Amino acid sequence: MHKTLEHNGIADFHKKVTSLFASMSPLIFSALAWQCAHLTENPMKIIVPLKRVVDSNVTVRVKADGLGVELANVKMAMNPFDEIAVEEAIQIKEAGKAEEIIVVSIGPQQAQETLRTALAMGADRAILVKTDEQTEPLGVAKVLKGVVEAEKPGLVILGKQAIDDDSNQTGQMLAALLGWAQGTFASKVELAGDHAKVTREVDGGLQTVELKMPAIVTADLRLNQPRYASLPNIMKAKKKPLDEKSPADYGADVKPRLKVIKTEEPGGRKAGAR
Numbered sequence: 260m261h262k263t264l265e266h267n268g269i270a271d272f273h274k275k276v277t278s279l280f281a282s283m284s285p286l287i288f289s290a291l292a293w294q295c296a297h298l299t300e301n302p303m304k305i306i307v308p309l310k311r312v313v314d315s316n317v318t319v320r321v322k323a324d325g326l327g328v329e330l331a332n333v334k335m336a337m338n339p340f341d342e343i344a345v346e347e348a349i350q351i352k353e354a355g356k357a358e359e360i361i362v363v364s365i366g367p368q369q370a371q372e373t374l375r376t377a378l379a380m381g382a383d384r385a386i387l388v389k390t391d392e393q394t395e396p397l398g399v400a401k402v403l404k405g406v407v408e409a410e411k412p413g414l415v416i417l418g419k420q421a422i423d424d425d426s427n428q429t430g431q432m433l434a435a436l437l438g439w440a441q442g443t444f445a446s447k448v449e450l451a452g453d454h455a456k457v458t459r460e461v462d463g464g465l466q467t468v469e470l471k472m473p474a475i476v477t478a479d480l481r482l483n484q485p486r487y488a489s490l491p492n493i494m495k496a497k498k499k500p501l502d503e504k505s506p507a508d509y510g511a512d513v514k515p516r517l518k519v520i521k522t523e524e525p526g527g528r529k530a531g532a533r
């Protein structure tokens with residue numbers, strides 16, 4: 260008696276699951292078909308430029324000659340706003356709105372490590388534009404213009420600023436060189452068709468702008484929480500493609516235009532008075 264009840268229960272459950280799948284499968288198939296059709300119609304690439312900077316936990320010291328900061332034997336890492344930009348690109352791809360994420364760094368050979376970190380997070384392909392010059396926003400923007408012309412992305416997501424020189428210029432300069440729309444200091448990005456709605460963090464509030472794509476977005480702190488790369492993904496990233504190029508390959512000259520005259524450490528804080 261008990262066994263029969265149990266058997267009937269299992270049979271009922273089995274019937275319900277089968278009929279649920281039977282009713283859901285056309286829906287699932289049409290959703291998949293829509294996604295495939297959408298991607299083939301609109302196979303969007305996203306470019307994310309990454310800068311290798313002094314790790315934010317390191318106490319920066321001025322060099323003895325006062326012409327810059329000490330970089331020898333200092334821990335380096337991906338610029339924190341660029342991690343946010345990579346995460347945003349991955350989330351857009353996961354939502355089925357992009358097909359490929361290409362990360363680009365203009366810097367020394369060691370910038371490869373930064374690119375590999377982004378590949379381990381989920382980017383598909385990397386380009387190292389090798390130079391030993393101290394890069395400045397205009398030179399970087401010129402190289403990126405060349406990369407954009409070669410790759411034809413729908414979106415470029417940069418960090419809002421690099422924490423080493425705090426320039427906050429590269430995204431804006433790239434938008435000007437390309438004649439593209441820009442949504443800077445983004446705290447939310449929503450894509451719909453050939454438009455991007457970007458919520459921007461401005462003084463005293465939020466501003467929402469609609470950009471016609473292709474467009475430039477720069478990531479602010481509250482856009483998302485970047486993921487950590489898992490160990491299996493770090494291993495897989497070693498096999499992802501990483502191309503090496505030079506600024507000349509993109510017709511760009513990255514020689515510095517600025518001359519550093521003096522670098523000073525901030526003065527120590529005075530003790531408070533009681």
Ligand code: AMP
Pocket residue numbers: 307308309310311338340341363364365366394396399416417418419420421422424425426427428429430
């Ligand atoms: P900046 O204008 O220097 O504050 O940098 C803004 C953003 O431009 C960074 O967050 C990066 O996304 C990008 N960027 C700046 N320098 C480089 C570089 N050398 N290589 C790749 N991307 C860079």
